[in-house]
Amino acid sequence: MSQTLQDKRPVAAVRTGSLSHARMPRWAPAAIAVGSIAAGCGIGSAAGWHSRVQWGIIAALIFVLATYVITTKVENSRQAKDRVATSLVWVCFVLAVVPLLSLAWVTVKEGMEVVDGYFLGHSMNGVLDVQPGGGIYHALLGTVEQVLIAAVIAAPIGLLTAIYLVEYGRGKLAKAVTFFVDVMTGIPSIVAGLFILATWNLMLGFGPSGFAGGLALAILMMPVVVRSTEEMLKLVPNELREASLALGVPKWRTILKVVLPTAIGGITTGVMLAVARVTGETAPVLLLVFGTRLINPNPFEGAQSSLPLYVYEQYAVGTDASIARAWGAALVLIAFVMILNLVARGIARWKAPKTGK
Amino acid sequence: MRGKTRPGDRIFLGLSRGAGISLLVIMAAIAGFLAYRAGIAISKDDANFLTESEWNPAGNPPVFGIAVLAFGTIVSSVIAMIIAVPVAIGIALFISHYAPRKLAAPLAYVVDLLAAVPSIIYGLWGALFLVPYLDGLNSWLDEYLGWTYIFEKTGEGVARNLFTVGILLAIMILPIITNVTREVFLQVPKMHEEAALALGATRWEVIRMSVLPFGRSGIISASMLGLGRALGETMAVAVVLSPSFIISGHLLDPGGGTFAQNIAAKFNEADGFGRDALIASGLVLFVITLLVNGAARAIIARRKEYSGANA
Incomplete structure (x- = not known):
């Protein structure tokens, strides 16, 4: 059996094109992210905005647009939509974590300056509003x-x-x-x-x-x-x-x-x-x-x-x-x-x- | 074969059924007592309680109404919903479909932590940290989107407005919407997703074709649960908003008020009748949240049966 198989060597099929379409390298999303953050910061500081929130929004917009355009070029529009959806989902998650981290950070930073044994062990009896001191x-x-x-x-x-x-x-x-x-x-x-x-x-x-x-x-x-x-x-x-x-x-x-x-x-x-x-x-x-x-x-x-x-x-x-x-x-x-x-x-x-x- | 029930069983059944009934009694009592005190207040109100935009129960004759409060409550909650619902769906998808397996559980826990933060701390953070940050965003919105009327700033003032309140409320209702939608997304039959994948669908197409349609009613009821929270939130709004009794469509102008915020702000200065007037506004809030929550629960209950038959 094996001999008959070996007798005829199959003619190698001539491939006219790859079966899979072009894929973007794995580092592409990260590269686009870094690029758009840089662009966001650049535009933000060039326009002289003080609010970092605006910088972030600009960077996010650039990221989504760039991902879509580049993926459509390299892969196809279905993949592009998939990638945009992925990045939007990531953005959503970051949007939820940022306030939590910010809130925790601000509370701990501001709170640590006041909290000590005295603060925990005393009431506000006789403490004026403008006076520091007193406790909880x-x-x-x-x-x-x-x-x-x-x-x-x-x-x-x-x-x-x-x-x-x-x-x-x-x-x-x-x-x-x-x-x-x-x-x-x-x-x-x-x-x-x-x-x-x-x-x-x-x-x-x-x-x-x-x-x-x-x-x-x-x-x-x-x-x-x-x-x-x-x-x-x-x-x-x-x-x-x-x-x-x-x-x-x-x-x-x-x-x-x-x-x-x-x-x-x-x-x-x-x-x-x-x-x-x-x-x-x-x-x-x-x-x-x-x-x-x-x-x-x-x-x-x-x-x-x-x-x-x-x-x-x-x-x-x-x-x-x-x-x-x-x-x-x-x-x-x-x-x-x-x-x-x-x-x-x-x-x-x-x-x-x-x-x- | 059913002999006499043991006395211990009867007592225990009586106790536990009594506890269940007491919950119903409490709900009925809340509605009844609020309605009773509200009736006292509204019968002496010299203006139309629903359409009057002034709040002066101490005046002679007393004049007060909920127009401003209803407007502010609805507007801030709608802003919160517009921001929170898509983001919450995104987070739920992230946890259920995108995050690496090992990260999913800790991430869900982080979202739970967001829910555990007391609302007064959101308020403090919002007033002292978020408001200064949003000043820049507000003037930017005013500059480029001022022509939309709602984003037009007509005066100076820090961002203690309904827009900021809406953003803060959005952060606060994210966890509940996320948790409920995530549960529903996890119930999507694996077969549906695998069938879509086998047909060559991308991950987004799987979500659009099998996850989102399956989870639609879950998303709706989760959003309504979130809406219920946003409508009734008190302290965060009371701390952040600088209230006024004016209805203004300019969201970036400081002013406005909500039911809960008004009760917290006006309570200490109110006399006996003023408190009845506040209770009357509380009754309106109670009825609204009851309807919203009841509808949300009814939708969830209906789909529980559906998914049970499906499993």
């Missing part, structure tokens, strides 16, 4: 207390609602709850504040207090807790429930002893993320907690302060010293929220329910 102790204390109150109220209700939806929920009531939980996540925080204002303060006649703020934050927390807990409970394998029920364990004990412990990591994560979310809420606190310069450790009586509110107040005062304090408090707030976020995600990874195998 009262605001930190207020934030922690209000957020704890919110968590103590919202976590059990959220947890039970999620259990209802996953373990029992059928029919119209469950559908209605699911829909309104979703809608509730979209309630503007200031509306939650107005609601507590209309009931707790205007109808029942209580004054501003940390507790009122905590109530509003609880309303904002509940749907987030329900949503995340629901997702986690759905991840618990049904076999576990069935095994427990088959042993004659009542359903409520199955839920408490089998389902919840399996999902506890994810639930903790969800609650912590919800806490992180409401920690930064300013609007309801502004309406309900009112703000003070003094340390008020009692959340049930009298005005308190809170970190986001402190940032707002110090910014509104507008002196150099107060704006520096605003940045300092902003740094502490952002660190607080980010640490909560990271710890929450760490727990999620560490305690993830074992699936498969």
